[in-house]
Amino acid sequence: MLNLKKPSYLQAVFLLFIAMLCVQSSGSLAKILFQQFPVLTVSAMRMLLGALILAIIFQIWKINFKSVRWSSILSYGIALAGMNGLFYLSIERLPLGIAVSFEFIGPLSVALYYARQKYDLLWVSMAILGLVLLFPFDQATQSLDLIGIAFAIGAGACWAVYIIAGQRPSGISGNHTVCLGMFVGMLCLLPVALFSGMTSNVFQPPNLFYFIGLAILASALPFTLEMIALRNLTALSFGTLMSLEPAIAALSGFVFLNEQLLWTQWLALSTIIIASIGCTYTTQQAKRRTEANLKSSGKSM
Template identity: 75%
Template sequence: MPNLKNTPHFQALIMLFIAMISMQSSGSLAKILFNQFPILTVSVMRLLLGSIILALIFKIWRVDFKAINWKSVASYGIALAGMNALFYMSIARLPLGIAVSFEFIGPLSVALFHARQKFDFIWVGLAILGLILLFPFDQAAQNLDPIGIAFALGAGACWAMYIISGQKPTGISGNHTVCLGMFIGMLCLMPIAIFTGMPLAVFEPSNLIYFITLAILASALPFSLEMIALRSLTPLVFGTLTSLEPAIAALSGFVFLGEQLLWTQWLALSVIIVASIGCTMTTNRAKKYLSDE
């Protein structure tokens, strides 16, 4: 009888779960850092240190810079900058799980736009129902910040742009595109962060260690693990499992920040996850059907 724990598929699943936990835990760490540093400063430091770490991991110096499609890389980096900054501004005003749920509408919309199956209207309806359930209509004390919601939806729109621009040919590998995109995104946000008051204290060793940890949790570790996991997982399995991120974010907010959600909001997260899983499955089925024709 084969040992399931030693199979590449099982190991890839574990790596993917660790990557998702790492990514969503980084949101909790970012919220803690907001108490001491401006939001844009945290965003810039995450992108700066993340790009440096990834540059070392993926050996950016081996890239043929003359072959790079800088227009595609720049659009990717701008989308990444907007996604990162707006998401951080949203979680400063909203519970982590709620912000991720609103943000998740971005990639879900992209998937539904390209899907053409008869079940698509069901997933659209579930996504809309999930968004409605996120609002605590019967709990005035739990009202959601409308500006935070706007930031989260803006982050979702940038996430959609990130997916679309990431599919354009850049002349280099996906790993190097992410690395250069993060650096360009940092360059976009840095002037704004400096203008709004970026303290030099961020470069003090006692503070820098927190930003390095944030960069590892939010970029280096999840990107590296996802790259390995994708070698053994189908797009269907990968997309289905990553649909669990709103729930993981909510759990991270509960464990590390003490954020509590209403039962209707937990139900909303579940509905959005079901919509995302369903969309992933029907989209994958449509692609398989077209490839078989």
Template identity: 75%
Template sequence: MSLLKINPKLQALGLLLIAMISLQSSGSLAKVLFEQFPIITVSALRLTFSAVILAIIFQVWKIQFKQIKWKAIVSYGVALAGMNMLFYLAIDRLPLGLAVSFEFIGPLSVALYYARQKFDFIWVGLAIIGLILLFPFDQAKQPLDLLGVFLALAAGACWALYIIAGQRPSGVSGNHTVCLGMFVGSIILMPIALSIGLPASVFEINHLMLFITLAILASALPFTLEMIALRNLTALSFGTLMSIEPAVAALSGFVFLGEQLLWNQWLALLTIICASIGCTYTTQHAKQK
């Protein structure tokens, strides 16, 4: 009986791990597409195809559109568009693991802002130490692109706004909020992509399949798996597991792109992950009290 009780949680953990691997692997695929297409084109098409796929999965046509609070949806979509475009601009200049680490400061800052525990200063200190360690000590071996750092931090700021906007009542379910937000994001980015010129090669079958694969890996698959996993995971478990994303991103960059990090940058990833796990634990513990 005890095994039967454990199995759903183990399955949820497995699904969440697959979701993280899928999401971070999509970053590696995006970097490959950057070699053939403008970054804004990749970003716009990813959101567009993701919105269409999620619309089908979550049956967007069943929404009661009169109940939608468009102000919340639009702010959510703007944050989503900014997060997506700025992150892609960042990973064009930084290794995937470093970009995710800098970006992760956004949601970590939101969590720390709302946390009021006596151990909070420890997590703030760890996050600051992690940021310092991310900069390579030996610039001659692996210089750090400061514009890339700024773009990753800006993407993190959009991620923070994305979290705040996502908590506002939108009049529809969370699934439909994400779907509609992606449509808003694609409406924002697509005109920019068209203005700089959409390459005709985008519409070739092999390239379309790559963009659809990117949309599935980056949004449709991880989001769907996360929704299933959340049924059998506590908020603490979910937040703690999501904290290892920078490490998953670094491994993805190493495996698929051959990206190397210095020892201090691996230590920085571990420090930021510890800060995020600690912050998640103390925040959820306070909520339970």
């Protein structure tokens, strides 16, 4: 039985995997909206509606605001805004695969920073190798937009802050942390979106329907699941496991869109999957050793 309040390590990994699938499945909705609205409008509406949905589901009015650690909430919310807004700006100027590759510098930097043992470095290195093999070098032969690259790296930096901030104590539950963080992110993005051309037609029923779908699949559901995972995984594990996301995207294209993969891409997928399994296994083993040492030291006292 899946326990969302206190999931096991493997359950947390499973929830993170579901979050990745949600984000990947939201891509078609985002593409429809990008044809009609500026990218920052899409990003701001995604945050606004996601925050409102979570506010209702998690009953934001029940939060004890006196116990909220606002430094944690603000850093988490600003990271959310930057991660989403800058990434959308980057894919306006860069091919998607290249933007994703630059963005992944963020979570992998976190994983490298927290790597302490030789196996940690092995799994992170394998994840990096896999992402390098997935890099669309054929698209990189054309001149790349430096501003787009800067946006993608900025999104990656915000992603790194998001991972670290999501693990900091906020004084409230993880669900309420996501809810308040999304309101903070929305307040950061909405003024910029209004300034860049956001209009009231975003609230017309057909458009609103797409925005609500995007908010659920790309924000409300994955961020909630990721928060549960962040509270139960190490930053090393989270950063390494996130390398599965582009692998999932490549596999989705192969299965559902009949996109052919090169042998280097199959090798990349295998490398990333092995790194993720290896990181999960060694982290579990380290956790068990720590628990066993604590039990033995408790008995000897």
